[in-house]
Amino acid sequence: MTLDLFTDHDPNIKLPPVVHQPDFLSERQQRLLLQEASDYPLTKIEIEVYGKKHFIPRTQVWFGDEGCDCRYSKTLINPLPWPPVLSKLRQTLLQKCHLDFNAVLVNRYANGTECMGWHSDDEPEIVANSAIASITLGTCRDFVVRHKASQQKMSYPLQSGDLLIMQPGMQQTWQHCLPKRLTVNTPRINFTFRQITPYFYQL
Numbered sequence: 482m483t484l485d486l487f488t489d490h491d492p493n494i495k496l497p498p499v500v501h502q503p504d505f506l507s508e509r510q511q512r513l514l515l516q517e518a519s520d521y522p523l524t525k526i527e528i529e530v531y532g533k534k535h536f537i538p539r540t541q542v543w544f545g546d547e548g549c550d551c552r553y554s555k556t557l558i559n560p561l562p563w564p565p566v567l568s569k570l571r572q573t574l575l576q577k578c579h580l581d582f583n584a585v586l587v588n589r590y591a592n593g594t595e596c597m598g599w600h601s602d603d604e605p606e607i608v609a610n611s612a613i614a615s616i617t618l619g620t621c622r623d624f625v626v627r628h629k630a631s632q633q634k635m636s637y638p639l640q641s642g643d644l645l646i647m648q649p650g651m652q653q654t655w656q657h658c659l660p661k662r663l664t665v666n667t668p669r670i671n672f673t674f675r676q677i678t679p680y681f682y683q684l
């Protein structure tokens with residue numbers, strides 16, 4: 482874990498409610514997940530920002546239980562059914578971390594030109610104050626968090642097999658992003674497990 486802009490001795494330090502567990506997945510689990518992910522129907526979706534349409538700089542797919550829809554830009558996305566290895570990983574998170582997720586966003590960054598901008602995972606369909614777990618496969622990339630009020634930043638280099646949990650409270654007070662890294666030529670896949678209110682957009 483890298484501290485940036487401040488030190489542990491600073492009385493004004495703000496520590497994000499984040500747990501980083503390196504090597505959460507074994508080599509075998511990583512191999513099986515990577516193999517399965519090579520068949521995922523990942524797509525580069527088009528979104529509208531300030532009236533202008535553009536393609537997101539990564540590919541994505543949304544898996545989950547029935548009714549766990551998410552809204553992305555103005556589009557409602559229905560979940561695809563859980564693939565077997567991902568479903569097992571969901572059970573592992575429940576057994577080992579006592580975190581019960583019902584949907585997962587898979588993000589694939591083909592290389593360091595692909596990225597995700599600053600945001601909080603505060604969409605209304607996400608259960609208020611729930612944890613979000615992120616698992617990395619492939620190339621190491623920096624996951625950067627920024628405190629909303631103080632703008633203090635912290636960077637977590639996430640290696641293949643690592644787990645990072647954003648705990649309750651994180652989305653209200655911090656943003657996060659995956660910055661470009663132009664020297665990186667190899668892919669990274671991220672699995673962000675979420676707790677969604679089923680049928681939220683039909684309530």
Ligand SMILES: O=C(O)CCC(=O)C(=O)O
Pocket residue numbers: 586588597602615624657658659671673
């Ligand atoms: O790829 C990552 O680690 C970031 C993913 C992310 O921020 C998200 O899915 O909201």
